[in-house]
Amino acid sequence: MSSPARRGRPGYDQDAVLQIAVEAFNLHGYEATSMGLLAEKLGVSKSAIYHHVASKEALLELALEQALGGLEALLTEPAALEGPADSRLEHVLRGTIGVLVDKLPYVTLLLRLRGNTEMEREALRRRRDFDREVSSLVEAAQSAGSLRSDVDARIAERLLFGTINSIVEWYRPEGPLSAEELADQVIAMVFNGLHAQS
Amino acid sequence: MSSPARRGRPGYDQDAVLQIAVEAFNLHGYEATSMGLLAEKLGVSKSAIYHHVASKEALLELALEQALGGLEALLTEPAALEGPADSRLEHVLRGTIGVLVDKLPYVTLLLRLRGNTEMEREALRRRRDFDREVSSLVEAAQSAGSLRSDVDARIAERLLFGTINSIVEWYRPEGPLSAEELADQVIAMVFNGLHAQS
Structure with missing residues (x-):
């Protein structure tokens, strides 16, 4: 869960997105983890994630x-x-x-x-x-x-x-x-x- | 998949039901395996399975x-x-x-x-x-x-x-x-x- 203070904070880079994605994949399973859930965990919008990676599969590949x-x-x-x-x-x-x-x-x-x-x-x-x-x-x-x-x-x-x-x-x-x-x-x-x- | 010839054939005992259930649990995952799917694999009705075991959890426990x-x-x-x-x-x-x-x-x-x-x-x-x-x-x-x-x-x-x-x-x-x-x-x-x- 992201804290409200973190919401919208700029500065996530691809590595940080990747790290949180991998945590979520391991916890919930890759199939069960949506880009929406990742956006929620990062406290950013889905489109902000797509700024860093093209797809969930691209995150898995990285x-x-x-x-x-x-x-x-x-x-x-x-x-x-x-x-x-x-x-x-x-x-x-x-x-x-x-x-x-x-x-x-x-x-x-x-x-x-x-x-x-x-x-x-x-x-x-x-x-x-x-x-x-x-x-x-x-x-x-x-x-x-x-x-x-x-x-x-x-x-x-x-x-x-x-x-x-x-x-x-x-x-x-x-x-x-x-x-x-x-x-x-x-x-x-x-x-x-x-x-x-x- | 059960063959049509097998459908309704009597003689499954608890061991046979258990064996097929465990195969299905390992293949599809326990959560994703329903009693309906097991009945289909065995070629019997769901109530025929309940004749042998009380529940899916009882099968897992066995x-x-x-x-x-x-x-x-x-x-x-x-x-x-x-x-x-x-x-x-x-x-x-x-x-x-x-x-x-x-x-x-x-x-x-x-x-x-x-x-x-x-x-x-x-x-x-x-x-x-x-x-x-x-x-x-x-x-x-x-x-x-x-x-x-x-x-x-x-x-x-x-x-x-x-x-x-x-x-x-x-x-x-x-x-x-x-x-x-x-x-x-x-x-x-x-x-x-x-x-x-x-």
Whole structure:
């Protein structure tokens, strides 16, 4: 709910509109969120929103780009391209957790996407391409002998993302656990296991 | 869609009604599934369904009981109560994967539950109690020195269930991977880690 003092206040930029839109999409569901509801939350008229974005779908596309662009950028970082495959994999997984924490509402939106439109299906294709790159890193590390090969690479990749993606359900960035500490705990479990090292 | 030949055929029991209801809840969402739609899928009249169950909510409650009852029963098995804490934990996690595979549509429904009614919130409380028992097993195994203590027990429990619960998104019981093989791969990753043992 916008306070009356805020109503009509100028100065919302596209980022601010996007942030409030994504909050609303996650809370009420994308389908159930109308441009009218967004205008109400922003305390502006619908036409003021259309000054920033062409449509609700354009807002969704911008939001998904925040998540997907962040993930895809990880794959082009030097530490993802050079060095032993297991180190590259660890770098990408730590980065994925970093993107998840930095862009929590955007990644949440991406993970809940059903693929109802061509644009949504394209976003899901990009997400699958990212997952496949990670699956290739698992395979490369298995071939190099640094990851165990009795776990199927494709299953390992799915379990890794199952573990990491579930973080959106409970992690609160304002809580005591930093993104780095969280990444340390995830990496410790999936790479070295919960068993005490003897 | 029911075939015309099936329409009016007698012999649906409560289990069959429940199975079709859960499929519909998972496909269309619980809120969007009416008793009329269920009757259509079953090829019977609405009053024929009310012969088996009192309400749509009673169907949801029966469905959730399938998942929750299965999980809770694991905790009373001898292998969950006796022996070293890490073995008890492994038994419960393997059992959780077994319940997930055996009762896939029921567990899927439980995992998607939002807690919109008192009955749903009670189901979520039972699920949280189960999770807490697993968290206690992690703590016990850490105290016994068999699990590493640099991973927080509560975070470990959340990551474990994140890993396991994500299986509902991709596992197909009719595929080549058996529940036992799946459990072996999950246990290998979370207990011993993906790194090759040197």
